[in-house]
Amino acid sequence: MAYIVEALSIVCILGGLFFFMTATIGLLRFPDFFTRLHATGKGDTLAVFLCLLGFAIHEGLSLTALKILFIAVFMFLAQPTATHAISRAGIRHGLKPWVKGEERQ
Amino acid sequence: MIVSSDDIIIKTIARIFVPFIQLYALYVIMHGHYSPGGGFQGGVILGASMALLLITHGYDEVKRRLPEGVVMLLGSVGVLIYAGIGLTCLLLGGNYLDYSQLSVILHVDPAHARSLGILGVELGVGFTVMAVMYSIFFDISTGGILPEDQKQEEKLESEG
Amino acid sequence: MNEFFIAAGLALCLLVFLVLYRVIFGPGVFNRIAASSAIGTKTLIILLILGYVYNRVDMFIDISMVYALLNFIGCIAAAKYLEMER
Amino acid sequence: MEVTIFIHAADDAFRILEKAKARAVGLLDTATNLTSETRWMREKKIQAILKGAQETKSGFQNFVATFVMLMVFWALLSGKFDTFHLSLGVICSLIVAYLSHDLLFANVRVGDGRLIAQRFLRYIPWLMREIVTANFHVAYLALSPKMPIDPQIITFRTKLESDISWVTLANSITLTPGTITIDIEDREFMIHALDRKVADDLDTGEMEDRVAHIFMEADHIYIQDVLDVSRIFAELKRGM
Numbered sequence: 001m002a003y004i005v006e007a008l009s010i011v012c013i014l015g016g017l018f019f020f021m022t023a024t025i026g027l028l029r030f031p032d033f034f035t036r037l038h039a040t041g042k043g044d045t046l047a048v049f050l051c052l053l054g055f056a057i058h059e060g061l062s063l064t065a066l067k068i069l070f071i072a073v074f075m076f077l078a079q080p081t082a083t084h085a086i087s088r089a090g091i092r093h094g095l096k097p098w099v100k101g102e103e104r105q
Numbered sequence: 106m107i108v109s110s111d112d113i114i115i116k117t118i119a120r121i122f123v124p125f126i127q128l129y130a131l132y133v134i135m136h137g138h139y140s141p142g143g144g145f146q147g148g149v150i151l152g153a154s155m156a157l158l159l160i161t162h163g164y165d166e167v168k169r170r171l172p173e174g175v176v177m178l179l180g181s182v183g184v185l186i187y188a189g190i191g192l193t194c195l196l197l198g199g200n201y202l203d204y205s206q207l208s209v210i211l212h213v214d215p216a217h218a219r220s221l222g223i224l225g226v227e228l229g230v231g232f233t234v235m236a237v238m239y240s241i242f243f244d245i246s247t248g249g250i251l252p253e254d255q256k257q258e259e260k261l262e263s264e265g
Numbered sequence: 266m267n268e269f270f271i272a273a274g275l276a277l278c279l280l281v282f283l284v285l286y287r288v289i290f291g292p293g294v295f296n297r298i299a300a301s302s303a304i305g306t307k308t309l310i311i312l313l314i315l316g317y318v319y320n321r322v323d324m325f326i327d328i329s330m331v332y333a334l335l336n337f338i339g340c341i342a343a344a345k346y347l348e349m350e351r
Numbered sequence: 352m353e354v355t356i357f358i359h360a361a362d363d364a365f366r367i368l369e370k371a372k373a374r375a376v377g378l379l380d381t382a383t384n385l386t387s388e389t390r391w392m393r394e395k396k397i398q399a400i401l402k403g404a405q406e407t408k409s410g411f412q413n414f415v416a417t418f419v420m421l422m423v424f425w426a427l428l429s430g431k432f433d434t435f436h437l438s439l440g441v442i443c444s445l446i447v448a449y450l451s452h453d454l455l456f457a458n459v460r461v462g463d464g465r466l467i468a469q470r471f472l473r474y475i476p477w478l479m480r481e482i483v484t485a486n487f488h489v490a491y492l493a494l495s496p497k498m499p500i501d502p503q504i505i506t507f508r509t510k511l512e513s514d515i516s517w518v519t520l521a522n523s524i525t526l527t528p529g530t531i532t533i534d535i536e537d538r539e540f541m542i543h544a545l546d547r548k549v550a551d552d553l554d555t556g557e558m559e560d561r562v563a564h565i566f567m568e569a570d571h572i573y574i575q576d577v578l579d580v581s582r583i584f585a586e587l588k589r590g591m
Contacts, residue, residue, distance in 0.1 A: 006266060010269060013269075013273055016310070017273060017276055017277070018490075019486050019490070020277065020280055020307065020310075021280060022486070022489060022490035022493050022494065023303065023489070023493075024280045024283050024284055024303070025493045025494065026489055026490075026492065026493035027284060027287055027299070027300060027303060028283060028284075028286065028287065029493055029498065030492075030493070030498075030500075031498075031500075032502075033293065033295050033296055033299070034502065034531070034533075034543045035500065035502055035545065036287075036296065036299060037299055037531055037543075038489060038529070038531060038543075038545060039489055039493060040299055040300075040302065040303045041525055041526075041531055042482070042485045042486055042489055042525075042526060042528075043486060043489055043490075044303055044306045044307075045482065045526060046482050046483065046485075046486045047306075047486075048306050048309065048310065051310045051313075052310075052313075055313055055317070058266070058317075059322070063427070063430040064322055064323050064326060066427055067326050067330070067427075067428070068313075068326065070330070070427075071309070071326075071329065071330055071333055074122075074330075074333060074334075074337075075306070075309075075333060077118060077121075077122075077522070078118070078122075078333070078337040079306070080521075080522040080525035080526055080532075081114060081115060081118045081337075081341075081522065082302055082337055082340040082341065082344075083525055083531060084114055084115070084521060084522075084525060084531070084532050084533070085112070085114075085115055085340065085341050085344035085345075086295060086298055086299055086302070086340065086343075086344050087531060087532075087533045087543065088112060088344065088348070088533055088534050089295070089343075089344040089345070089347045089348040090295045090347075091533050091534060091541075092348050092534075093295070093347055093348065095293075095295060097502055097503075097504060097543060098502060099501075099502065099503070100500070100501045100502070110345065111536075112534075112535070113514050113517055113518070113535055114517070114518050114521050114522070114532075114535065115341060116514075117514045117515060117517075117518045118518060119341075120454045120455070121454075121455065123451055123454055124417060124421060124447055124448075124450075124451045124454055124455050125421075125424060126334060127447045127450065127451065128421050128424055128425060128428075128443060128444065128447045129330070129334075129428065131443040131446070131447065132425065132428050132429060132443070133327065133331070135436075135439050135443065136429065146331065150331060150334065150335075153334070153335060153338050154338075156338065156342065157338050157341065157342075160341060160342055160345050161341070170450055170451070171450070
């Protein structure tokens, strides 16, 4: 039983690491600011959630696990909001979105 | 001068988060002797929560909640609590901030008195840090000129 | 389990260094803010991993919560400032 | 012989006519009943919505609700249930509730809170599935060598009414595949989409309907009407 729980938490954390990696690669490879926000805004949310889920499973039923889930809920609300705030500031500042065929910034 | 944000998303999210952030800050202050927190960290979080409210809801909303005078009062009272506890220990014959001496006044055993004394000191530090953080942010964001000053100046100009 | 946590932490550190490229060379201030916010989320997980490695999770969880909070507030504040600056 | 057949036929005809009349009367009765009922319910609902927009709960109610929520949060954070720590929690919750009792429940609309919570919980699994799809989409785009993207900005008007449902919709849009919300101005959502296909997917308005369903807004009244009318149709079908 203990092995199954450990394996489950390891799988969750590995999934989180994979999505962190794809988010980072997206951040490095995408052509402009708005498309890069697609990578971080979505990728980091799920990655953080998966990692925290893995920790909570590893922790078992306790107050610490509950606090970890609090962080997960907080990140779920905060990450899209932060993404939205930055992108809004960008478009108000006068940043032009990249269109197909242009040179990457 | 910071006016209320016209972005409904950030406003709503801040509205939901701010009470919980404040309670969390108070938790960090109060549980300073169990967890890594303490007065300074809790004060910073409390100040940050007020900064979030100031960014999203504008100057008037924050001033209605926590006027400048109250903030200054809190800062001074915090220092007073800190120094008062220290001096009480000094008067009772111990070193500065030697909490175990407080057991004479509080009628509890020295270990318990020590934890109560630490709690009081952290409370003072937290209030002071919060007040100073908040007023620094406030002064930077307004450029040192408050709307009531502007109104007074306009009144003076129109009169004279 | 401990070795796995250390390996995951090292992998995250590597990712942080990759993101650091965007922070240093990223054209314009907006790319830098987005990248530093991404670093913040990774640091949150690294702090929790540190907690597990040192067996002090109940302590490090508070730190990482504060980190998440300040990351969010800093991001919003920077966005607001840049919006006002126009 | 022929006379008796004729009489029987006339009897049958009368009986059929009688039955048809009774059925028609019953049908008309149900129809009038249902329409009046619908109209009454609809008027009541509109009144409730209009009143809910203006009516705010008293400050004291908000204070107590905020205090209870904060106290639960404190108990979960602290994890120490002795008298000293609980009383500290009561004091702290009172301070915070005094400072910000009008923040947490700023514009609450009328509606069954439990039902909204239930629907929101049922919305989360769908959202999770969308988020996982979105992440695989981003992973595919980031790892594919040619990177097939064609970004564009689209705008659409929403029919939602309250701020909390706007926030839910905007954050859901940010988390679902290929789209992020850039701006909301006057109910006008500005969306950055990664290619033509996801933009078209968004235009079908499925997510908006789901969010409206959660918070019982806009189309909720129409759905109720359609359900009522369907009862009349069933009655008609049975009558034929």
